[in-house]
Amino acid sequence: MGYTREVYQEAEEKMERRRIYNEQQLEKRRNLLFQRSPRAEQITYELAHTSILAARAVFEGAEAKTEIAKLKLQNQSLQKELKEILSKFGFPDNYLEEWHKCEKCGDTGNIDGKMCTCxxxxxxxxxxxxxxxxxxxxLSDFDDFSLDYYSKIPVAEGRPSPYEMMSRVLAFCRKYAYDFSVASHSMIFQGGPGLGKTxxxxAIAKNAIDKGYGVIYVSAPAILSKLENERFSGKSNTENTEQIIMECDLLIIDDLGTEFTTKFSVxxxxxxINSRTIASKPTIISTNLSIAELQEKYSIRTISRIIGMLDRVEFVGSDIRQQKRRERKTVRNYNG
Ligand SMILES: [Zn+2]
Known part of the structure; x- marks a missing residue:
């Protein structure tokens, strides 16, 4: 897939930082070892020296073979001694080599002129x-989600309380995140503002990212205006936003319905949603609007087709952000 020049540049810079980090870490390890064992420093110096001598002997040609054989033996015994010192301190054999995040390419990003998978x-x-x-x-956590803001009083006779319903929603989302895979189903989170949908x-996004999945979370207005700009400015070939959001493992679109509705956005x-459903890739959408309000905004046919592809999760209660604001006010008043 093609990316913009800025993406390539940023990735190259990250790779460069990896290499600098590797060098710094090696320097740290060397210093630590040499502090503890001056002999190790001496051996490292001698090893470098013997390889220079070996190179010189080849060029001079005079009794090169015997000279090289001698140096080789010397080199081997130094290597052995160094290994013993390392093991004495509990350090691995490759302690004095650069450690790489990707051993395949040594953090160069290339193998024989081809781009490495890293x-x-x-x-x-x-x-x-x-x-x-x-x-x-x-990103947020499940542990920060407080059920204290949901009333334990049932909304109607025989109906569960918001507290009970939201306990179930929380448990359901936790399990979804725990089991998350590219085969997970798509969902729509529905309910008034400030009920914890975002x-x-x-929190699901964070868990999926921690598991190594590629996740994109955007608000509906931001992503739709970006797509629209790319489409109509002819930049779609370089920017590729459409392709990126189609290919990611989990797409989260927040606040559907707050965007300015155009023929294009609908x-x-x-x-x-349709392309991702066909490709069996999960999408999570959240909206403050009811089905009737969505139908009014997008058309009954479009909405029923969209809803048909998603599992509905209903959020209930009264606006938590407002409750928190009221709490802060009360505390302020109380404190004078
Ligand atoms: Zn690599």
Whole structure:
């Protein structure tokens, strides 16, 4: 897949930082060892010296064979001694070599002129990060989700309380995140504002990222306007946002319905969900709107087709953000 020049540049910089880090770590290890064992420092110096001598002997040609054989023996015995020192301190044999994040390419990003898989992964991650930056959403945890804000009083006779219902939603989302795979089903989180939809979808995102999946979380207005810009400015070939959001392992679209609805945005939303469903890739959508409000915004046919592809998860209760604001006010008043 093609990426923009900025993505390549950012990924190259990250790779460069990896190499610098490797060098610094090696320097640290060397210093630590040489502090403990001056003999190890001496051996390292002698080893470097013998290889220079070996190179010189070849060029001079005079009795080169015997000379090289002698140096080889010398070299072997030094290596052996160094190994023994390392093992005495409990250090591994490769302690004085550079350690790489990717052993295949030694963190160069290339193998015989071909791009290494680690560089491909880095490019993909970088493209995702850049896309995730367009919506100001930060990842959250399940543990920070408090059920205290949900009433234990049933909304109607014989119906469960918001507290009970949200306990189930929380457990369901935890399990979804725990079992998450590219085969997970798609969902729509529905309910009024401030009921924790964004919180739980970002907690799922965090878990999926921790498991190594490529996750994109964006707000509907941000992603739709980006797609629209790319489509109509003819930049779609370089930016590739559409392809990136189609290919990611989990796509989270927050706040569906708050975007400015155009013919383009309606068909874009439908296409995203439809293409990802066909490719069996999970999508999570959250919206403050009811089915009737969605139908009004997008058309009954589009919404029923979209809803048909998603499992509905209902969020209930009263706006937590407002409750928290009220609490803060009360505390302030109480404190004078
Ligand atoms: Zn590599």
């Amino acid at each position: 560089m491909k992964t880095l490019l993909r991650e970088t493209a995702y990060e850049r896309l995730n930056r367009i919506s100001p959403l930060s 919180h739980l979808s970002l 068909s874009a939303i439908y296409n995203i």
